[in-house]
Amino acid sequence: MGDAALRYAGVSLGYHGTPVLTDVELTLAGGQRLALVGPNGAGKSTLIKSVLGLVPVLGGTATVLGGAPAGARHRTGYVPQTGSLDADFPVTAAQVVMMGRYRxxxxxxxxxAVDRRAVREALDRVGLADRAxxxxxxxxxxxRQRVLLARALAAEPELLLLDEPFNGVDAVSQEAVVRVLRELGAAGTALVLSTxxxxxxxxxxxxxxxxxxxQWAIGPPxxxxxxxxxxxxxxGHAVDVGDGRTVLVEP
Known part of the structure; x- marks a missing residue:
């Protein structure tokens, strides 16, 4: 058994010395899929950024792929929300995906040639080869969300982070993303997604x-x-509506 993809023990995260997320305890093995759930402002994006070494650990121990978060960044893929990339920037889908090869x-x-092939394969994998x-x-x-996923795939990551990958995404794209994520998990890639x-x-x-x-809970869904x-x-804004369903009403 190798090192866990993620191991957080008693972690507090924050900015300028002020904690915004505390009590994080989790271990994620290769091939496992972890969903971060919570209301707006809960700390989901903060936790994802900490895995990239972009948010300081104020307490506890955070290990990513066996080492410090920042040191594992070249082995980690990141899929932001589509709004993080300027849609007016004059680049093609293939050029965006090629950014994943820069490291x-x-x-x-x-x-x-190996980089161009990786771009073609990544776009084909998300069903957008014809939109290169x-x-x-x-x-x-x-x-656009699928292109950003293809960019991460082109980097061949051992750990993939996705920040709200299904926000504003149509059913066809959601199905394509879910299919790829299941394939990645089966191949041993560890996944963290906020939703x-x-x-x-x-x-x-x-x-x-x-x-x-x-952290309020960690475990199987x-x-x-x-x-x-x-x-x-x-x-108090969660309401059971029966049949195992829960409606969340945020103020």
Whole structure:
């Protein structure tokens, strides 16, 4: 057995010395899928950025792929929300995906045949091989999200982080993303995704981490997403509606 992809023990995270997320305890093995669930401002994006070494650990121990978070960044892929990339920037889908190869190529060096093949394969994997030459900005929101996923795939990561990958995504794109994520997990890639969608968390994740200023629960979806835990974590705004369903009403 190798090192865990993620190992957080008693971790507190924050900015300028002020904690915004505390009590994080989790271990994620290769091939496992972890969903981060919680209301807006709960600390989901903070936790994802800490894995990249972009948010300081104020307490506890955070290990990513066996070492310090920043040191593992070259082995980690990141899929932001589509709004993080300027849709007006004059680049094609293939050029966006090629950005995922830069750590292997080196800045200002010419691309190689192996890099161009990796880009084609990544676009094909997300179902957008025919859109390689299309301007990124004219793609639909779901297609742009798939391009950003292809960019991460081109980097061949051991750990993949996705920040709200299904926000504003059409059904076709969501199905394509879910299919790829299942394939990656089966191949041994560890996955961390943040989501507001409890159905996605229940159906896609092996583990769920429920956050709201601190970690409220960690474990299999059936154990971490009970109505009682959700009501407490969401400040009383979780309502059971029967048949195992829970509606979350945020103020």
């Amino acid at each position: 292997r190529i080196g800045w200002w060096r010419p691309t190689r 030459g299309t301007h990124f900005g004219i793609l639909s929101g779901g297609q 507001h969608d409890l159905t996605v968390a229940r159906e896609l994740a092996d583990q769920v981490c429920l956050l709201n200023g601190r 059936a154990a971490a997403l009970t109505g009682d835990i959700l009501r407490r974590a969401y400040g």
